[in-house]
Amino acid sequence: MKDGDCSVILKSIAINDNGTYECYVGIPGSYPKVFSIVHLKVDPVQMNITAAPGHTVTLPCQVPKHNNIKVAEWIRPDLMPDYVFWYQNGWSDPDFQHQSFKNRVDGDASVILKNVKTDDTGTYKCGVVQRETNQWMSIINLTVNPPEIQAKSGEDVILHCRDPSNPNILVLRWIRPDLKAKGYVYFFRESRSYEQYQYPSFHGRVKLRDPQMKDGDFSVILNHFSINDTGTYECYVGRNNTGSDPEIINIIHLKVKADQEDITAKSGDHVTLPCHVPQNTQILVVEWIRPDLEPEYVFLYKNGQSHPDRQHPSFKNRVELKDSGMKDGNLSVIVKNVTITDTGTYECHIYQSQRNHTMSIINLDVHQPGGDERGGDRDGHVGLIVGLPVVVVVVFAGFMIYGICRRLKQKQLPAEAADYELQDLNQRN
Structure with missing residues (x-):
């Protein structure tokens, strides 16, 4: 001291x-x-947790050992009532819970939250009562991210929605909030579906994955996916034993899965970069880009015409639509007289209203014609053609001389005969 x-x-x-x-x-x-x-003053432990819908999440609340805990509580301040879990004198009391957490939370201080939903995103606070004082032990920021599903045109897509905590339902609604018209993607009430309440574009295309909805499976199958089906889907469930409005169970972002293709070409070739959309697709903008370039535009079509002023200089006067009218949804372009510098990744994007879709990704590899595969470049080919007869003559002459010498040795020809035969061979060659 x-x-x-x-x-x-x-x-x-x-x-x-x-x-x-x-x-x-x-x-x-x-x-x-x-x-x-x-x-x-010791601040509560703070933690961020991220989870996917349907997972089980542990919300930790570390309490020092040998402490006499009278009450442990978990709350979400933005809810009313705000209790997620209440534990007192060795047992939990569900009467204090918010309705959305019924039968989904277990524990004492730390708790397990089962089958999390996007609506569970929020801030959770753990408090304990000791010696007549309430102390906050931990603050957890939970984020439940909506899943993203990618699909290709024509595929059938499953939109998942499950809540096994209470399979008895009165109403099931699937909606697309981004659609301005009134209606549903799918509507089910009192043991039957109602197609007349659907958006017209979903008529005959949406059905329950399990018509019995066993174990709280409210998933639906969307048949024949198209680019117009991209967007956000929300699943709402209203229960038989409550008088409250249907609650949201899941949110799904549905997107187009881009076609991918590798193309190999020779320098000087004209190359088609394919890109297609379904017929009658409303398109505001078509753009072909190469992300590694600046500017990145290979081709831009907007307001009914192309914009060569936006192109990268290396593609000036070399790129055009394969079908100028883009009939049948053909958005392919032709790149003329490709060179090695055109090697790279090309992306085809379209814009519909406020949405941007990547329709195809093309990996183009351009190499010089010939090369090692053909024995050299164009000049090399010429040298090979001229040089080949010379090699043949030399080999043939050597073979003939070897034969003459061998016969001389075997037959002991006179020197004059040998000279005559050599002179004759030289004259023939």
Whole structure:
């Protein structure tokens, strides 16, 4: 305690260490006096948790051991009532719970939240009552992200919605909030569906995955997906045993899955980059881009005409629609006289109202004609054609000389005969 330093270190502080601390110092011949008063406040543990719909999530609340906990409570301040879970004297009391958490929460201090939904996103606070005081132990920010589903045109898509906590329902609604017209994607009430309440574009295309809706399965199948079906889908369920409005169970973002293709071409070729949409698709803008370029536009079609002024300079006068009228939804373009620098990834995007769809992704690989596969470039081909007869003649001549020498050795021809035969061979070659 040099220089009168009477400070102490409190290790591993916990929420129960909240309080007022006083430092007394006594000197010989006098009573100890208060030299310092410290008010210590330990903030609750804060944590962010992200989950997907349908998962089980643990909301942690660490309470020091050997503490006499009279009450543990979990609340969500934005709800009314705000109780998520209430635990007192060794048992939970569901009477205090918000309706949406019935039969879904277990625990004491830390709790398990089952089958989370997008509507469970929010801030949760854990508090305990000890010695007649209420202390907040932890604050959890829970985010339940809506799933994203990608599908190709013509496919059947399952829109998932499940809540096994109470399979008995009175009303099931699937809606598309982005559609301005009134109606439903799917509407079910009192044991039957009502097609007349659907948007016309969904007539005959949506049905329950399980007509019995066993175990709270409220999923539907959307047949023959098209680009016009992209958007946000919400599943609402109204229960038989409550008089409240249907509650949201799940949210799904449905998007187009882009076609992907690898194309190989030779320098100088004309290459078609394919992109198609269903017939009668309303399109405001068509754009072909190469993300690694600046500007990235390979081709831009807007307000009924192309905009070459927006193109990357390397594509000027080299790109055009394969079908200028884009009949039958053909948005393919032709890139003329491709070069090695055209190698890259090309994306076809279309715009409908406020939505942007990526319809195709093309990986183009351009190489020089010939190369190692053909024995060299164009000049190399010429050299090969000219040089080949020379090689043949040399090999043939060597073979003939070897034969003559072998016969001379075997038959011991006179020197004059050998000279004559060599002269004759040279004249023929």
